[in-house]
Amino acid sequence: MPQSVVGPEIERLIQLLSRLPGLGPRSARRAALHLMKKKDLLLEPLARAAAEAAASVSVCSVCGNLDTRDPCSVCSDPLRDASVLVVVEDVGDLWALERAMATRGRYHVLGGTLSPLDGIGPDQLNLSSLMHRAQDGEIKEIILAVNATVEGQTTAHYVTDMLAGTDVRITRLAHGVPVGGELDYLDDGTLAAAMKSRTPF
Amino acid sequence: MPQSVVGPEIERLIQLLSRLPGLGPRSARRAALHLMKKKDLLLEPLARAAAEAAASVSVCSVCGNLDTRDPCSVCSDPLRDASVLVVVEDVGDLWALERAMATRGRYHVLGGTLSPLDGIGPDQLNLSSLMHRAQDGEIKEIILAVNATVEGQTTAHYVTDMLAGTDVRITRLAHGVPVGGELDYLDDGTLAAAMKSRTPF
Missing domain, CATH: 3.40.1360.10 (Dna Topoisomerase Vi A Subunit; Chain: A, domain 2)
Structure with missing residues (x-):
């Protein structure tokens, strides 16, 4: 987009959003527009939530999980x-x-x-x-x-x-047919593994 | 996701991201995880960019555009x-x-x-x-x-x-065949409009 159309703050927001998995340049623009239209409901809360997450998230020193406390909630769950x-x-x-x-x-x-x-x-x-x-x-x-x-x-x-x-x-973990899966769409390796590990019905 | 696995700050971030167009609950989780893994490179800059955009964006009083100044860059371009x-x-x-x-x-x-x-x-x-x-x-x-x-x-x-x-x-705007479009995939209305508005070659 030509520099003249949107201010550098918006440009920066679009550029960062486009680096999220699942969002390309086009959907990042759409997302930024959506955020700006709902400034009070979405953009400001997102800014706060991102800042709070950035301030509080750390890698669990025990298991490597990401959480807001260390040891993480799983490791510290008695x-x-x-x-x-x-x-x-x-x-x-x-x-x-x-x-x-x-x-x-x-x-x-x-x-x-x-x-x-x-x-x-x-x-x-x-x-x-x-x-x-x-x-x-x-x-x-x-x-x-x-x-x-x-x-x-x-x-x-x-x-x-x-x-x-x-x-x-x-x-x-067991290999086998995914629950809800159709045999016709499964690859040979999965079918062979499922056959080999068959269980009594 | 059970409350116990991630802290409320992460939960809040996922919930807000899932409200972006193009991101569902699953991709919002993936996006949040990606952001947290790249805290310095992505999550903190996004928090800043979102806060700056929220502080500076307003609706142009002349044309209704969203920009960081009013009148917007288009309206004020001589x-x-x-x-x-x-x-x-x-x-x-x-x-x-x-x-x-x-x-x-x-x-x-x-x-x-x-x-x-x-x-x-x-x-x-x-x-x-x-x-x-x-x-x-x-x-x-x-x-x-x-x-x-x-x-x-x-x-x-x-x-x-x-x-x-x-x-x-x-x-x-003119109606017609999109540039790069194939006739076979176009709807009847577009084809009829394109035929009606045909131009000398």
């Missing part, structure tokens, strides 16, 4: 099962598992997957802290809840090797 | 052709025409279209100020650049009737 540790790649995966209420265990956020081509080796992930947690005796089971991608599975194998000396039970 | 006035429904349409560099005239933002069922009558739109501008003698042509929807065309007819007594020339 009702959680301290014997189960769910290893995830990313905070978004932790949120997804929490939404699904899939576990009452605690989490460990790796912060990514092993990806040598991108320069991400074991030292770039939260692996040493995982090793420390696995060795403190409280944890009985580590569930590898990583993505079913090549990188995720590589990372899962690395973690399994790393934890080989400990007496922690290591499990991974 | 190089603009003061004899041409482009009537648009919304600020987004003004921006679109400016991006396309479609005109060197000035604008008048109606702020919507006539829609009796939604309670939007002539008094809810910036029509009286349009009448005043049309009568001040400087404007020779008013271009109705409203959407080619039923509401847009109804509004265009209303504006034409309203301006009938003035000696301003009233025009509207």
Whole structure:
């Protein structure tokens, strides 16, 4: 957009919004316009909320989750099962598992997957802290809840090797047909895995 | 998401982001996570930009545009052709025409279209100020650049009737095949209009 049409403050807002996942340049303009039209209801509250989140959010020193307190709400929840540790790649995966209420265990956020081509080796992930947690005796089971991608599975194998000396039970999420999924649309790998892990009906 | 997983500041940020056009609850969570991961690069600048925009943006008292000054940059640009006035429904349409560099005239933002069922009558739109501008003698042509929807065309007819007594020339945008468009995918109305308004090649 030519510089003359909107002031630099608006231009800056559009530019920052366009860097959000899911918003391109066009939808960022639309979002900025929507915000400015609802200045009192949306733009000012968003400015405050963003400032408050920026001031209060930190990385949990125990598990790597993002929260407004440290240790995070999950780590400091006394009702959680301290014997189960769910290893995830990313905070978004932790949120997804929490939404699904899939576990009452605690989490460990790796912060990514092993990806040598991108320069991400074991030292770039939260692996040493995982090793420390696995060795403190409280944890009985580590569930590898990583993505079913090549990188995720590589990372899962690395973690399994790393934890080989400990007496922690290591499990991974089941592969199979997604609930609501249609067989015709599933890939061969998923179908083969679902067939192999079939269960009594 | 259960209240326990993320703090209220994060919850509030997600909730506000989910009200942006183009972002649903899921993508709002993803956007919030992305912002928090890049706190220094994205979340804090966004908080500042939103606060600055909220503090500086106002509606132009002349044309209804949103800008950081009043009159807006378009209205106060001396190089603009003061004899041409482009009537648009919304600020987004003004921006679109400016991006396309479609005109060197000035604008008048109606702020919507006539829609009796939604309670939007002539008094809810910036029509009286349009009448005043049309009568001040400087404007020779008013271009109705409203959407080619039923509401847009109804509004265009209303504006034409309203301006009938003035000696301003009233025009509207051409209907036709969009540049890059394929005939097979166009609706009948567009094809008929394009045929009717065919031009020498």
